[in-house]
Amino acid sequence: MSVNITTLDERTRVTSEADSALDTEEYFVNMGPQHPATHGVLRMVLKLDGETIKEVIPVLGYIHRSIEKICEHSTYRQIVHLTDRMDYLSSIMNNWAVSLTVEKAANIELTERIEYIRTIVAELERIHSHQVAWGVMGMDLGAFTPFLYGFRDRELVTDILEETIGARLTMNYIQPGGVMFDIHPNFVKKVKEYIAYFRPKLDEYEDLMSGNPIIQQRLRDVGTMDGETALSYGATGPVLRASRVPYDLRKIEPYGVYGKADFNVAIGTAGDCWDRYYVRIEEMRQSIRIIEQLIDNIPEGKFMVKKPAVKIKVPEGRYYGHVETARGVLGVFIVSQGKDIPYRMYFRTPNFHNLWCTTAIAPGGRIGDLVAITASLDLVIPDIDR
Amino acid sequence: MGLVKKEEYAFDTMPGVDVVLTKIDYVVNWARSNSLWPLTFGTSCCAIEMLMATGGPRHDLARFGAEVTRPSPRQADLLILAGTIVKRMAPRLRTLYDQMAEPRYVIATGACTISGGPFLYHSYSTIRGADEIIPVDVYVPGCPPRPESLLHGLLTLQKLIKEGQTIRKPGVRHKPVISEIPEGVSREDITAEMVELLEHDSVVNIEETLGNLERPTGI
Ligand code: SF4
Numbered sequence: 390m391s392v393n394i395t396t397l398d399e400r401t402r403v404t405s406e407a408d409s410a411l412d413t414e415e416y417f418v419n420m421g422p423q424h425p426a427t428h429g430v431l432r433m434v435l436k437l438d439g440e441t442i443k444e445v446i447p448v449l450g451y452i453h454r455s456i457e458k459i460c461e462h463s464t465y466r467q468i469v470h471l472t473d474r475m476d477y478l479s480s481i482m483n484n485w486a487v488s489l490t491v492e493k494a495a496n497i498e499l500t501e502r503i504e505y506i507r508t509i510v511a512e513l514e515r516i517h518s519h520q521v522a523w524g525v526m527g528m529d530l531g532a533f534t535p536f537l538y539g540f541r542d543r544e545l546v547t548d549i550l551e552e553t554i555g556a557r558l559t560m561n562y563i564q565p566g567g568v569m570f571d572i573h574p575n576f577v578k579k580v581k582e583y584i585a586y587f588r589p590k591l592d593e594y595e596d597l598m599s600g601n602p603i604i605q606q607r608l609r610d611v612g613t614m615d616g617e618t619a620l621s622y623g624a625t626g627p628v629l630r631a632s633r634v635p636y637d638l639r640k641i642e643p644y645g646v647y648g649k650a651d652f653n654v655a656i657g658t659a660g661d662c663w664d665r666y667y668v669r670i671e672e673m674r675q676s677i678r679i680i681e682q683l684i685d686n687i688p689e690g691k692f693m694v695k696k697p698a699v700k701i702k703v704p705e706g707r708y709y710g711h712v713e714t715a716r717g718v719l720g721v722f723i724v725s726q727g728k729d730i731p732y733r734m735y736f737r738t739p740n741f742h743n744l745w746c747t748t749a750i751a752p753g754g755r756i757g758d759l760v761a762i763t764a765s766l767d768l769v770i771p772d773i774d775r
Numbered sequence: 776m777g778l779v780k781k782e783e784y785a786f787d788t789m790p791g792v793d794v795v796l797t798k799i800d801y802v803v804n805w806a807r808s809n810s811l812w813p814l815t816f817g818t819s820c821c822a823i824e825m826l827m828a829t830g831g832p833r834h835d836l837a838r839f840g841a842e843v844t845r846p847s848p849r850q851a852d853l854l855i856l857a858g859t860i861v862k863r864m865a866p867r868l869r870t871l872y873d874q875m876a877e878p879r880y881v882i883a884t885g886a887c888t889i890s891g892g893p894f895l896y897h898s899y900s901t902i903r904g905a906d907e908i909i910p911v912d913v914y915v916p917g918c919p920p921r922p923e924s925l926l927h928g929l930l931t932l933q934k935l936i937k938e939g940q941t942i943r944k945p946g947v948r949h950k951p952v953i954s955e956i957p958e959g960v961s962r963e964d965i966t967a968e969m970v971e972l973l974e975h976d977s978v979v980n981i982e983e984t985l986g987n988l989e990r991p992t993g994i
Pocket residue numbers: 474559819820821857858859884885886887888892893917918919920
């Protein structure tokens with residue numbers, strides 16, 4: 390296999406010239422790094438013919454914070470807090486990925502209680518992440534109300550999490566060997582109240598946006614991706630499931646107590662933006678189901694197996710662990726030399742792989758569709774660049 | 776000592792006629808400080824808390840007149856720096872700042888834009904503090920700061936603007952940090968004066984306040 394290496398300069402050279410006044414000419418437009426619809430500092434170079442997209446070239450590195458390099462100087466408990474800052478909307482699940490891998494490598498046995506708490510807080514966070522995705526998608530398509538609705542309900546989730554964890558966004562909660570704090574005495578009661586509150590609100594979301602003809606027209610049959618393409622680009626999470634591939638780590642390789650919960654994996658049929666949107670709505674319903682089944686059965690026990698050890702030694706070798714975050718599979722690869730810091734750490738982040746789907750599905754569409762596509766992929770840019 | 780200025784009454788009414796007397800500087804600064812248009816500039820984690828949650832329904836930046844976020848720097852005069860600045864982004868940030876409308880203000884939120892934050896050590900790509908690239912007016916610490924902190928930061932900035940620029944001396948701005956203490960003044964003097972003022976502010980004498988209301992002091 391040979392790989393062609395081209396520079397951005399070569400790729401953005403105009404190849405066709407207009408030879409009459411009526412002929413069209415290709416040109417290039419930068420979208421980003423400062424653009425409100427890219428949710429951060431993503432830069433995409435668009436090759437356009439009129440308003441039709443010919444090619445999308447994502448250019449990365451505008452928020453590359455060298456997290457993997459910092460990991461090589463940090464103990465495993467310190468690494469956990471760096472993963473908060475990668476995909477900050479699924480920070481608990483990111484913590485979990487590192488903790489899971491370290492526990493597997495260092496042979497740390499967990500109590501039932503830890504697994505229950507972890508699963509419940511992770512599902513709560515999945516709900517708030519999808520609420521943000523839903524609201525921001527509405528905003529990108531030109532509707533401001535969904536943003537207000539989504540954030541109204543998200544604040545209530547962060548209140549519950551804040552009571553236990555003490556943070557609103559960068560949680561740093563799940564640690565190798567347990568969780569940072571035991572749950573607050575009010576936790577169970579508040580979660581139940583929230584579920585009772587949120588279930589009718591979810592129907593309201595659907596009344597507001599799903600049935601709206603403008604939203605339907607902006608999303609249906611836009612950015613269609615079949616399962617094959619999605620798999621070959623390494624897409625995961627709602628993006629992959631919307632393309633009819635029922636791949637969900639919570640079902641396939643249950644970690645935590647997902648094996649005990651009864652829930653369905655939401656999949657789409659056509660793989661267009663609409664399916665990616667609707668899979669998220671359905672996933673919120675399934676998260677509510679999971680929480681409802683678990684919240685009453687949290688067993689007694691320790692929330693941290695040992696005294697919080699600052700230095701956990703991982704035996705020499707290579708380890709891989711992964712979890713299903715709100716945006717897909719986060720894989721953690723550790724190369725250890727038997728010390729308390731890793732020799733090399735690699736994160737396989739979901740957004741990086743989901744981003745490249747735009748290069749496959751956006752060409753042929755209009756610029757406006759690209760906004761719908763990036764909104765439906767629900768990209769978090771620091772997770773792409775790390 | 777006059778190191779910490781008390782706010783004076785800026786409006787005066789003339790008895791008998793419906794006329795309000797004021798200073799043009801005061802009116803301009805008052806208008807400026809209450810209609811800040813922020814630029815939508817969020818690079819990472821802080822953006823969720825600063826721009827989205829603060830602009831959202833609970834905290835509602837609109838109460839302070841700063842909800843009109845503009846995607847174009849040419850229409851904005853407030854830069855809320857939310858998130859880490861890395862070396863590759865630094866020139867773009869400088870460009871954005873230069874393109875903004877004058878007078879422009881900068882609030883640096885989060886540990887990252889103050890000092891590099893969690894990426895202070897061992898990182899080869901982050902900028903250790905946004906003030907290496909652009910001047911910053913107000914710093915809001917936290918990782919990420921709570922939305923309330925940003926609101927406090929915004930109020931601080933509004934206060935600065937109200938006190939700051941005058942028509943006679945454009946470009947002169949009161950800085951939040953006193954870097955050099957004037958000669959003959961010690962740190963204790965400042966603290967004592969602050970304490971006195973704070974105490975004065977927290978104890979409200981209702982009769983005195985009512986008396987003030989009837990008879991506003993002149994400009
Ligand atoms: S200060 Fe913390 S929350 Fe804010 S951008 Fe930096 S790492 Fe993220």
